[in-house]
Amino acid sequence: MTWGEFRPGENKALLDEGLVNPSYEIRAGDILVSRANTVEHVGAPVLVGKVRPRLLLSDKSLRFKPGSGVDRDWFTYWLRSPAVRKAVAAKASGTSDSMRNISQPDLKAIAIPVPPTGEQRRMAAAIGGQLMRLDAIETRLRAAQGYLEKLQDIVMASAATGVLAWDADPQDMSVADKSSINDRTLPPLAAGWRWARLQDIAEVVGGVTKDSKNQHDPELPEVPYLRVANAQRARLDLSQVTKIRVPPKVLERLRLRDGDLLMAEGGDRDKLGRGWIWENQIDDCIHQNHLFRARIRDEATHPKLLGWYVNSTARRWFEAHGKQSVNLASISMSKVKLLPVPVPPADAQEQAEYVQLGERVLARFDRLAAACGNGLAHVTALRRALLAEAFAGRLVPQDPEDEPAEDLLKRIRAEREAAEADHKASRRAASRTKRQSHVQPKASAGDEAPPPPTRSTTTPLPEGEQTALPMEFTA
Numbered sequence: 001m002t003w004g005e006f007r008p009g010e011n012k013a014l015l016d017e018g019l020v021n022p023s024y025e026i027r028a029g030d031i032l033v034s035r036a037n038t039v040e041h042v043g044a045p046v047l048v049g050k051v052r053p054r055l056l057l058s059d060k061s062l063r064f065k066p067g068s069g070v071d072r073d074w075f076t077y078w079l080r081s082p083a084v085r086k087a088v089a090a091k092a093s094g095t096s097d098s099m100r101n102i103s104q105p106d107l108k109a110i111a112i113p114v115p116p117t118g119e120q121r122r123m124a125a126a127i128g129g130q131l132m133r134l135d136a137i138e139t140r141l142r143a144a145q146g147y148l149e150k151l152q153d154i155v156m157a158s159a160a161t162g163v164l165a166w167d168a169d170p171q172d173m174s175v176a177d178k179s180s181i182n183d184r185t186l187p188p189l190a191a192g193w194r195w196a197r198l199q200d201i202a203e204v205v206g207g208v209t210k211d212s213k214n215q216h217d218p219e220l221p222e223v224p225y226l227r228v229a230n231a232q233r234a235r236l237d238l239s240q241v242t243k244i245r246v247p248p249k250v251l252e253r254l255r256l257r258d259g260d261l262l263m264a265e266g267g268d269r270d271k272l273g274r275g276w277i278w279e280n281q282i283d284d285c286i287h288q289n290h291l292f293r294a295r296i297r298d299e300a301t302h303p304k305l306l307g308w309y310v311n312s313t314a315r316r317w318f319e320a321h322g323k324q325s326v327n328l329a330s331i332s333m334s335k336v337k338l339l340p341v342p343v344p345p346a347d348a349q350e351q352a353e354y355v356q357l358g359e360r361v362l363a364r365f366d367r368l369a370a371a372c373g374n375g376l377a378h379v380t381a382l383r384r385a386l387l388a389e390a391f392a393g394r395l396v397p398q399d400p401e402d403e404p405a406e407d408l409l410k411r412i413r414a415e416r417e418a419a420e421a422d423h424k425a426s427r428r429a430a431s432r433t434k435r436q437s438h439v440q441p442k443a444s445a446g447d448e449a450p451p452p453p454t455r456s457t458t459t460p461l462p463e464g465e466q467t468a469l470p471m472e473f474t475a
Contacts, residue, residue: 006032006049024057025055026057027048027051028050029072030048030064031075031076032064035103036099036102037099037100038099039089044080045076046076047072068411069403070114070412071117073127073128074120078112082384087110088107115402116405119402122396122397122399130386134382137375137379138376141379144368148365149369151365152362153312155358156308156358156362157312157313159361160305160312160342163187163189163190164354164357164361165353170190173195175196175197176194176195179338184316186340192344193343193345195341197340198337203295205254207225207254207287207289208286210288214245215245221284224243224244225285226241226286228290232275234311235276236277236278238282241282244286254286254293255286256286257280257295259278260295261294261296262276262277262287262291262293263275263291264290265336266328266331267329269319269329272319272331273318273331273339275291275310276307292336294306299351301341302351302352304358314339
């Protein structure tokens with residue numbers, strides 16, 4: 001359940017059929033709100049369309065049932081409006097940066113400007129039409145981003161193997177060693193290039209493992225260190241760099257130097273090996289044990305040529321040789337050392353020319369990618385502006401023939417009061433039935449004890465009550 005999209009396939013299965021409560025079943029037309037979610041998605045609403053039977057509401061979601069005369073599309077758009085998002089952000093609780101909670105009373109307390117039913121429908125139609133146009137633009141921009149990423153991979157791979165140069169003469173070669181590892185198909189190299197193992201041209205080491213004892217020792221130096229989150233595809237994200245206390249010997253051994261290549265040891269399978277080059281952005285910085293550091297020896301290749309190859313063609317090699325656990329993949333240092341890497345001619349000037357050519361071409365794609373990013377940001381801003389204008393009453397004209405909103409609100413109040421009265425009557429009747437069931441006639445000495453009642457698998461849980469449900473993921 002996310003912004004405007006209901007995904008019924010993402011669910012868990014109840015292990016006990018006796019816990020199925022029909023009152024929690026999700027039906028077409030329900031308006032669901034995420035009660036507990038990430039900062040961006042807490043309070044996110046969806047209007048349910050088609051849904052399969054026996055799909056139940058989870059304890060992390062809330063269901064809204066608007067009264068008669070309230071258009072469901074309009075109400076869903078209101079829940080997405082900037083005013084409601086601001087109110088949810090102010091009321092959502094939680095200490096984690098990644099998870100927030102919003103209570104049912106806090107959501108109910110948000111003031112809602114209610115126009116006449118006719119105006120609601122006109123607003124919903126106008127909002128829906130404009131959002132469809134913005135969605136189509138976003139789809140095209142994201143498709144363009146995908147194409148650019150593929151082209152960037154091709155350019156990085158071509159630059160890293162020398163074939164990007166116009167005078168390159170590609171040739172098929174393999175790694176000349178006795179290793180038994182299956183490299184599969186390697187790309188062709190330009191004339192004068194060769195294949196080698198990463199361990200042949202670079203020193204590969206792991207990083208520091210966090211020791212809780214060291215973190216409480218004020219005598220140890222506190223230094224910045226990089227985590228997997230800092231190593232992105234062909235770039236380093238240094239917006240958040242944490243610190244760690246390590247012995248001076250560890251600092252000296254792991255201190256990053258200009259030109260070091262950092263590669264991810266674990267994570268999603270398609271992210272193994274991702275990373276980029278360190279350029280002395282922070283003094284005395286080290287890296288954690290989930291990042292590998294490759295330090296090129298004897299200027300065997302230019303760091304950017306190696307970095308481009310690791311982040312393009314080598315991705316398939318990392319995926320093939322990584323190990324998959326339940327949720328994460330990883331690759332060992334011994335395997336990383338055997339990564340086949342293209343080695344250019346030893347002439348430093350020639351290497352620099354290959355790098356300059358690759359940078360010029362990639363810079364063009366960077367500008368196009370930035371334009372796509374700006375376009376997506378503009379689409380997001382337009383959505384907010386559209387909803388703000390709509391719920392400020394400036395999107396569609398009013399019609400004096402519409403039923404006054406005051407009459408609509410009176411009818412909703414009357415319906416709610418009647419529903420509450422029926423609910424109270426049902427609870428009282430259920431309570432009387434429960435009390436009567438506890439009154440048992442006295443049994444004579446010769447009577448046998450009645451058998452224990454059998455558990456019913458069809459009786460629903462009392463309305464309004466929730467129980468802890470044993471769950472498991474389904475495919």
